Amino acid sequence: MCGIVGYVGNSSRKEAGHSALDVVVEGLRRLEYRGYDSAGVAVVADGSISSRKKSGKLSNLIAELEADPVPESLTGIGHTRWATHGGPTDQNAHPHLSDGGRLAVIHNGIIENFAELKQELLAKGVVFASETDTEVAAALIGDIFRTEFDGDGANLTQAMRLACQRLEGAFTLLAVHADQPDVVVAARRNSPLVVGLGDGENFLGSDVSGFIDYTRRAVELGQDQIVTITAESVDITDFFGKPAEGKEYHVDWDPASAEKGGFSSFMEKEIHDQPDAVAQTLLGRSDLDGKLTLDEVRIDPELLKQVNKIIVLACGTAAYAGLVAKYAIENWCRIPTEVELAHEFRYRDPIVDSNTLVVSISQSGETMDTLMAVRYAREQGAKTISICNTNGSTIPRESDAVLYTHAGPEIAVASTKAFLAQITAAYLLGLYLAQLRGNIFSGQIKDVLADLSKIPAKIQHILDGAGPLRELARSMKDEKSVLFLGRHVGYPVALEGALKLKEIAYIHAEGFAAGELKHGPIALIDDGQPVFVVVPSPRGRDSLHSKVVSNIQEVRARGARTLVIAEEGDESVKDYAEHVFYVPETPTLLMPLLTTVPLQIFAAELAGAKGYDVDQPRNLAKSVTVE
Numbered sequence: 001m002c003g004i005v006g007y008v009g010n011s012s013r014k015e016a017g018h019s020a021l022d023v024v025v026e027g028l029r030r031l032e033y034r035g036y037d038s039a040g041v042a043v044v045a046d047g048s049i050s051s052r053k054k055s056g057k058l059s060n061l062i063a064e065l066e067a068d069p070v071p072e073s074l075t076g077i078g079h080t081r082w083a084t085h086g087g088p089t090d091q092n093a094h095p096h097l098s099d100g101g102r103l104a105v106i107h108n109g110i111i112e113n114f115a116e117l118k119q120e121l122l123a124k125g126v127v128f129a130s131e132t133d134t135e136v137a138a139a140l141i142g143d144i145f146r147t148e149f150d151g152d153g154a155n156l157t158q159a160m161r162l163a164c165q166r167l168e169g170a171f172t173l174l175a176v177h178a179d180q181p182d183v184v185v186a187a188r189r190n191s192p193l194v195v196g197l198g199d200g201e202n203f204l205g206s207d208v209s210g211f212i213d214y215t216r217r218a219v220e221l222g223q224d225q226i227v228t229i230t231a232e233s234v235d236i237t238d239f240f241g242k243p244a245e246g247k248e249y250h251v252d253w254d255p256a257s258a259e260k261g262g263f264s265s266f267m268e269k270e271i272h273d274q275p276d277a278v279a280q281t282l283l284g285r286s287d288l289d290g291k292l293t294l295d296e297v298r299i300d301p302e303l304l305k306q307v308n309k310i311i312v313l314a315c316g317t318a319a320y321a322g323l324v325a326k327y328a329i330e331n332w333c334r335i336p337t338e339v340e341l342a343h344e345f346r347y348r349d350p351i352v353d354s355n356t357l358v359v360s361i362s363q364s365g366e367t368m369d370t371l372m373a374v375r376y377a378r379e380q381g382a383k384t385i386s387i388c389n390t391n392g393s394t395i396p397r398e399s400d401a402v403l404y405t406h407a408g409p410e411i412a413v414a415s416t417k418a419f420l421a422q423i424t425a426a427y428l429l430g431l432y433l434a435q436l437r438g439n440i441f442s443g444q445i446k447d448v449l450a451d452l453s454k455i456p457a458k459i460q461h462i463l464d465g466a467g468p469l470r471e472l473a474r475s476m477k478d479e480k481s482v483l484f485l486g487r488h489v490g491y492p493v494a495l496e497g498a499l500k501l502k503e504i505a506y507i508h509a510e511g512f513a514a515g516e517l518k519h520g521p522i523a524l525i526d527d528g529q530p531v532f533v534v535v536p537s538p539r540g541r542d543s544l545h546s547k548v549v550s551n552i553q554e555v556r557a558r559g560a561r562t563l564v565i566a567e568e569g570d571e572s573v574k575d576y577a578e579h580v581f582y583v584p585e586t587p588t589l590l591m592p593l594l595t596t597v598p599l600q601i602f603a604a605e606l607a608g609a610k611g612y613d614v615d616q617p618r619n620l621a622k623s624v625t626v627e
């Protein structure tokens with residue numbers, strides 16, 4: 001959600017052709033994937049602030065800037081807004097101005113006590129132009145700047161500190177002031193912010209994509225910290241002015257990996273990145289003897305041996321990866337494993353203690369619901385491991401250990417490669433726990449790792465043979481509803497297949513556990529109703545395969561069009577399927593890494609055929625940083 005960029009450069013940067021506006025607009029372009037419905041910028045030049053903002057796509061803002069340019073500047077901020085308080089209008093877009101138009105503020109998050117602060121400021125005669133909580137924060141900072149410091153130009157940082165002491169909720173705030181033209185001040189509580197370190201210039205971004213074209217040196221701002229950047233300095237303190245250290249790290253994503261690479265959309269590219277995403281996530285995590293070497297899991301092995309319950313916390317697609325993890329972990333480790341939507345978890349007084357291991361799964365590492373649930377679990381004494389794709393993000397930093405998925409940047413809002421990488425990492429974690437606790441023999445672990453190592457080539461095989469599936473998807477672009485069925489690990493795959501179609505093609509879609517069909521959902525089956533069925537390997541448990549084949553027959557008997565995903569060589573489904581899409585042979589537990597892929601391709605192709613923006617579906621944000 002909301003993308004944030006800040007920039008300050010010195011005159012040498014101007015000679016190198018950098019301008020605040022160019023840097024900020026380019027950063028916003030890279031952050032578009034987070035989802036937004038308006039955009040705006042502000043630059044400091046000639047002793048005043050110049051700001052432009054527009055609802056809709058970044059292209060609207062760029063057109064506005066062409067029609068009404070801002071002056072050349074080396075200090076600027078930019079924002080893409082995902083509406084929370086107030087609709088996606090020009091008025092509500094950021095930046096918001098205060099102190100007579102001399103202060104500009106952008107914000108990501110929600111100021112929970114904005115109503116109370118607004119009353120206070122209204123009583124002082126402040127006039128508001130928007131419906132946003134952000135304008136209240138801007139007015140508060142402006143009021144403090146003017147009244148506490150009498151507009152002393154050196155005190156934007158101080159004003160930000162005092163304001164933050166009064167703000168409740170989640171926020172990343174960036175402010176520039178005409179009186180202090182070479183400075184951007186930012187604050188962070190519960191929302192992400194990264195500092196980019198340059199030479200004669202410094203940057204701020206919601207994530208590193210905001211400045212990846214200019215530097216790979218980054219510092220993650222900690223919780224409740226304020227940073228003041230100039231072209232030559234980066235000063236970090238807490239909200240009370242106590243100096244704080246920022247830990248620098250190197251960003252190993254390159255700008256090219258954040259580009260489409262010739263594909264029609266980021267989603268298509270990311271679907272094709274999946275062989276690599278799985279391979280990279282496996283890389284270096286076991287030795288030649290098939291022993292897992294998860295060095296990142298720094299939790300004392302003795303404590304892990306005492307774990308008597310695992311709770312997986314996640315949202316959306318990541319929660320479906322968690323459901324797959326449950327089957328694998330329980331199978332290999334014999335530890336009861338619950339999977340819970342993170343936003344439900346802490347509101348139900350869950351049973352968590354020091355023998356509970358909480359595994360959070362999050363691509364972004366910034367999902368507020370997941371972060372809050374992890375914090376709650378830690379407070380209750382649980383050990384926490386994060387499976388995450390974003391280096392240095394908040395959830396792994398606040399967890400006891402992290403297992404990074406090495407899927408590379410995921411730009412499309414609809415998650416694809418992160419899902420497969422999350423499942424892969426969860427398998428590794430399950431095997432590691434089983435190894436530690438002696439649940440399975442090392443030979444078995446070696447076998448599973450060998451099966452996993454063959455997955456990337458098998459995914460590639462599916463991608464290469466997807467022509468007929470794509471054709472079918474295009475022919476189904478006018479469908480009103482598609483159902484998805486699966487059992488065992490096929491159930492989360494069915495849920496994920498349905499979610500993909502809802503998200504990007506805006507088609508009603510539902511995933512069901514196939515066994516649940518007779519308990520209600522079968523009433524939905526009517527003549528011509530398309531139903532995808534994810535069929536397990538016939539080489540696995542007999543009953544599992546035959547039960548799903550019976551489910552295919554049941555829906556077909558009631559008029560459904562059956563679209564079946566099955567293992568190569570499974571002839572038994574042919575008689576009951578209008579279309580069969582085969583995936584290469586693999587053990588049942590690992591099948592989601594293959595059976596998901598056709599469903600992703602189907603959704604992307606169908607949404608493309610409908611002419612939709614596959615990468616930025618309506619109403620959705622990549623990273624849900626509000627509760």
Ligand code: M6R
Binds near residue numbers: 413503624
């Ligand atoms: O960044 P996270 O993995 O924590 O995000 C969780 C969900 O918001 C995310 O998976 C969402 O469901 C995707 N849009 C699914 O495609």
